[in-house]
Amino acid sequence: MITIKIFPRTGAFAENKDVARELRVKEILPALGAGQDVILDFAQVDAATQSFIHALISDLIRKQGIGVLDRLEFRSCNDTVRKIITIVVDYMQEGT
Amino acid sequence: MKIHIPNSAFLGNIDPFMRGFDPSSPECLEITANDKWIAVHPAVISMIAALGLTVDAKKIRCQRFEATSRHYFVRMGLFKLLNIPSDIVIQEHEPAGRFIPLTQIRTSDQLTSFITEMIPLLHLQPEQAKTLGYIVSELVRNVLEHAESEHGAILCAQYYKKSNSIRIGIADTGLGIKETITRSHPAETDLDAIRLALMPGITGTTPKEGGTEQNAGAGLFFIKSIASVNRDFFIIYSGAGFFKLLKKTAAKNLRLKADPFTDRHSADADMPCWRGTVVGVDITLDQTEEFTRLLDAIRETYGTAVRERRKERYKRPRFT
Numbered sequence: 001m002i003t004i005k006i007f008p009r010t011g012a013f014a015e016n017k018d019v020a021r022e023l024r025v026k027e028i029l030p031a032l033g034a035g036q037d038v039i040l041d042f043a044q045v046d047a048a049t050q051s052f053i054h055a056l057i058s059d060l061i062r063k064q065g066i067g068v069l070d071r072l073e074f075r076s077c078n079d080t081v082r083k084i085i086t087i088v089v090d091y092m093q094e095g096t
Numbered sequence: 097m098k099i100h101i102p103n104s105a106f107l108g109n110i111d112p113f114m115r116g117f118d119p120s121s122p123e124c125l126e127i128t129a130n131d132k133w134i135a136v137h138p139a140v141i142s143m144i145a146a147l148g149l150t151v152d153a154k155k156i157r158c159q160r161f162e163a164t165s166r167h168y169f170v171r172m173g174l175f176k177l178l179n180i181p182s183d184i185v186i187q188e189h190e191p192a193g194r195f196i197p198l199t200q201i202r203t204s205d206q207l208t209s210f211i212t213e214m215i216p217l218l219h220l221q222p223e224q225a226k227t228l229g230y231i232v233s234e235l236v237r238n239v240l241e242h243a244e245s246e247h248g249a250i251l252c253a254q255y256y257k258k259s260n261s262i263r264i265g266i267a268d269t270g271l272g273i274k275e276t277i278t279r280s281h282p283a284e285t286d287l288d289a290i291r292l293a294l295m296p297g298i299t300g301t302t303p304k305e306g307g308t309e310q311n312a313g314a315g316l317f318f319i320k321s322i323a324s325v326n327r328d329f330f331i332i333y334s335g336a337g338f339f340k341l342l343k344k345t346a347a348k349n350l351r352l353k354a355d356p357f358t359d360r361h362s363a364d365a366d367m368p369c370w371r372g373t374v375v376g377v378d379i380t381l382d383q384t385e386e387f388t389r390l391l392d393a394i395r396e397t398y399g400t401a402v403r404e405r406r407k408e409r410y411k412r413p414r415f416t
Contacts (some may be wrong), residue, residue, distance in 0.1 A: 006377035011208075011212065011228075013211060013212075013215075013229050013233075015207075015208065015211065015229070015230075015233040015237075016204055016205075016207075016208045017204070017237065017310060018205075021309070021310065021390055044224065046222070047226045047229065047230065047236055047387070049230055049233050049258065050234075050312065050314050050315070050318060051233070051234060051311075051312070051314075051315055053238060054307065054310075054311075054312045054314070055310050056308065056409060058306065058307065058309060062306060062309070069120045079388045080226065080387055080388055080391065083388055083391035083392065083395065084391065086395060087391065087395045087398060088312070088398050089400065090395060090398070091296075091297060091305075091306060091312070091314075091402055092306050093396055094305075094399055094402040094406070
């Protein structure tokens with residue numbers, strides 16, 4: 001199990017999709033590939049854009065199936081971040 | 097090209113200003129202005145700046161501004177950005193709390209720094225800062241990722257004390273919406289393309305539902321939804337297409353529309369051709385809905401739109 005802290009990479013407003021992609025490609029995917037579960041820790045993140053969350057997790061769902069959510073934990077999300085994540089997870093499931 | 101800055105051009109009455117734009121002879125730009133008083137939306141200033149950047153500064157002919165409010169254009173940084181001389185003398189004020197001068201953003205990292213610096217400048221409440229940051233991030237990223245504009249995104253914003261609102265204008269001189277959206281979805285006109293771009297889940301990067309790893313086709317739908325829920329103006333102008341979300345009366349339920357043509361709106365398919373895209377948004381701070389409530393409404397509308405599109409594509413077996 002590894003924990004990836006979002007705040008040190010994005011600050012309080014998580015909007016940079018390049019950072020999201022880097023986290024996904026360089027940290028989340030290798031960890032999942034090595035059989036580890038991943039905690040995405042949003043402590044201190046006040047808000048995130050849908051684009052950021054999409055770039056962070058949509059490709060994981062598309063390529064590994066919705067079951068990948070069993071291996072991802074979204075920790076310390078405030079209401080805004082929680083709802084954005086839910087929107088992205090919803091439309092990724094609706095659309096497939 | 098010729099562009100005339102009128103006496104007044106805000107999102108409610110911006111249409112005549114757009115119609116007056118002459119895109120012919122793109123190698124030069126002539127700027128004229130009302131000589132009594134000028135009060136315009138930041139989208140107007142962003143448009144002029146974006147146009148000016150496509151032209152050699154020596155080929156910009158700018159009429160001497162006589163209007164009493166002419167110093168405003170200096171403060172917003174128009175002449176400086178376009179590198180053209182101006183004899184208007186002003187006393188520079190600290191911009192905090194009032195406006196964000198013209199800013200050119202060409203990279204993702206520039207955008208992140210800009211947002212970080214912009215929010216404290218406007219002295220907003222956290223909820224309002226969240227909304228504004230969201231709008232700027234999504235709109236500028238659209239330009240950086242899709243427009244392929246040599247000059248990036250040009251934006252500026254103004255706080256209006258009387259209406260307690262922030263008005264933002266973002267312009268680019270890139271490919272325009274039709275060229276990018278039709279890579280994956282058919283659209284006959286620029287206005288058709290704008291309509292598609294405003295629908296949730298439609299992106300020019302793929303015809304597939306759910307988008308690509310980097311794009312979902314949701315950014316503009318979110319922005320239009322923010323304006324709709326807050327009962328504010330929102331305009332988008334690209335090619336010959338122009339869409340304006342009109343103000344509406346307050347409603348108890350936050351109901352959003354997936355198809356922008358079912359919103360209270362006006363549209364024009366025959367505007368002078370703007371090579372690129374312009375977006376203008378007003379945010380009335382007194383009536384800014386709680387962002388999390390808005391997200392609930394977006395979630396519901398988004399899900400319904402995707403399900404309906406799936407239903408349309410669903411093929412039944414043919415029994416003979």
